[in-house]
Amino acid sequence: MQLTLWTYEGPPHVGAMRVATAMTDVHYVLHAPQGDTYADLLFTMIERLPRRPPVTYTTFQARDLGGDTAELFKDAARQAMARFNPAAMLVGSSCTAELIQDDPGGLAQALKLTIPVVALELPSYQRKENWGASETFYQLCRHLVHNPATASETADKPAKARPTCNILGPSALGFRHRDDVKEITQLLNQLGVDVAVVAPLSASVADVQKLAEADFNVVLYPEIGLAAAQWLQRQFDQPYTKTVPLGSHATRDFIAEVCTLTGLPQPAQDPSNAHAHWYAKSVDSTYLTGKRVYIFGDATHVVAAARIASQEMGFEVVGLGTYSREFAREVRDCAKRYGVEALITDDYLEVETQINALQPELILGTQMERHIAKRQGIPCAVISAPVHVQDFPARYAPQMGFEGANVLFDTWVHPLMMGLEEHLIGMFREDFEFHAGAAPSHLGSTRPAAENVAPVVAAPVSAPVATPVAAVALPTAPAPTNTLTTDSVQKVAAPAQTASNQATWSPEAEKELGKIPFFVRGKARRNTERFAQDQGVATITVET
């Protein structure tokens, strides 16, 4: 059993729903109790889909359990078939149905439907959402893809003028998948490559059947598309791209990879809309140099973000991690390149602890990191799912390709103060509007509020857990405020310390601290406190 307050990923059948909902004529019959229909609202509300996800739930109840839940499933499948008339059906169990051990695959077979039926085995107690999406797409490919040889031999087609590829991985509820597909399709078209099929997003069953006819595959999201791409390579000798075109450098590498695969000439220069590279070089960006950044999210976006942060923005990557256990090795390798240890976890409290210890100046993460950052008054940008409704924007906002690089530059830099602004604020530090206590306007009033409230709230809450043993056993204590968590981090660092050994700040020293620019203040405070502890100093004065 695992104590959980917040999860980065849903159960695997939600991943299957993401594939079914992405496609145009697939229906998913899910053996699940009443209540599991909640997942519909992820699609209708967060992604704002104007239609219901193509999912029929058996919605069995307690009174059905003694009876024939298998018959219930067969009825649901029969009715879904009659009502929705899909071109293929997915059948499977949610976590509860997995326990009652009806066999949706066998039951659906007994119905002798005239369409392909793909039975999904999604182990809910071991795997999660992305794995579920990947497995579903892979199984769909295995059941549906036709052998291209028969097609091309019978039809006497003229030699193809342009090479073709498929785009694999985009799905429903994917972070910016809609616009990434558009951006990469344009990019490929400009190179001279036609996109045959995009799947699963907006693909039909007939489209998936034709996957093997293209010359190669573009894997945009390995979390969802890689397993299918590898199978297509094994089965049909169809190569796939290894580079995910996130960031200017990676986009260039991606272009080179596509050109190598197709023998097309490589374009001499970037397109005219590639602004990010020049923006990063402009003098106003000098202040970005060495900003300490922490990165967390799904594996693909984290690995890419680390490269962009380091090579294209000139940040220093001080920590990174992922909740995608399936890609832990890739993320660990990536972390090594930046001389840090990767954090592989799906427990947001561990992420919060690490962020606290590192005191970065910018956090690139998911919805959860956005809130951790808000509590701590650290600027933050969202780079990966899980995301909320505001990250399914109405405007064009890809992450991939050259336009994606532009979007990333703006998104990451906005929460930071730009050079000229930061310089002016430094100059007018004591001015009423720009004094040290004033938060950057984009952070609202969270910072001063947090700093004022912190000591008051932290004292009574931290007192009962003040014994070092408890604190060490629970380094991930929930933090209503910034200070409490910082406490617990320090207790981990120095287990012999108790709360009463904490150094206090003299008013003059606090004032001195205020002169330090806000973006390094947290670190300065922490370092000074640690120094004070080591020296056994109880009150921190200006001399300390």
Added chain:
Amino acid sequence: MFCGLTGIIWLHRKIQDAFFLVVGSRTCAHLIQSAAGVMIFAEPRFGTAIIDERDLAGLADVHEELDRVVGQLLARRPDIRLLFLVGSCPSEVIKLDLSRAAERQNQIHHPKVRVLNYSGSGIETTFTQGEDACLAAMVPGLPASTDSAPALMVVGTLADVVEDQMRSLFDRMGLQVSFFPPRNSQAMPVVGPNTRYLLAQPFLADTARALQSCGAQHLPAPFPLGVEGTTAWLQAAATEFGVAPEVFEQATAAPRQRAEKALAVQRQMLQGQRIFFFPDSQLEIPLARFVHRELGMDLVEVGTPYLHRQHMAAELALIPAGTRISEGQDVDLQLDRCIADAPDLVVCGLGLANPLEAQGITTKWAIELVFTPIQGYEQAADLAGLFSRPLKRRLKLAA
């Protein structure tokens, strides 16, 4: 429809020293997270003990695992005085005995923390029924009343602001009243044969039964939605406790007139509009009564997940005869009916709202009716506003 676990989202706000620990799967955690929205980031007092494959392999160590998780939780949250172990579909299907687990945790953590259990599973409960199960689990632990004079109890979670208004109305009638659930687990109301209780919410069948078995007596009344409902609800208590008509009039006249005036404005917008309710919370029938009688709306269909004929008797008497009332749901068939009827406003869940809007049908999402203070006089116009706003918006965007 949601399962009963969703009730945790408002219950934990009400009982301020309680923690709700769901024993379930990742799906349960994901459900609560999706339903709770941004609330999940506010260090809420609920969480999930996710069952994994090791727990499924053999039942033997599940209780030890639960010991560990509960210990971990309570060490982190020393402010918790009442802990609910909330059953889910997976925990029920594997027949994990949570009542025994709760007893065991009680022994371990007594007297600092009390541990109770109830089921919020989808196979047993629908949405608001989770509150019913939770309150029913608390009833046996309520202190027995020693007083012989009749006492009034209001049962069902009300927003604090509504609770305060109701208390002050009863005060003006000279009635002492206790509220259940209380705001703090240390201030449980007493119950006994002298207790007369009013249901503030329509979904409390099991809680009522449990109170009945303590000797408490139900005061039948419509639910306090709208002016009419609130007046009748207050009247039921006034009659039982012999409040003089002029005292009742004095206590209620001013807020009643205020509310009637505010409602008249909303009525202009809503009069004659045809409304269709999908089942969600069991609030549908009282809401239908309110929108029909006080706002002049026409009822096309009133769906409810579960219909308690006795508790709903006073409401049903006020609904026009022949109104199509449906209990339970076959969502596809109901959607067919809805589209064929082409109502002006549809009350439904978030899974259906945008798809219906995309088909040109105006909707009001139902869950807001559970999370917003809607009971009592002062809220009557706000409640009407929840129905008129989508229609107003449609007019504005069409212009």
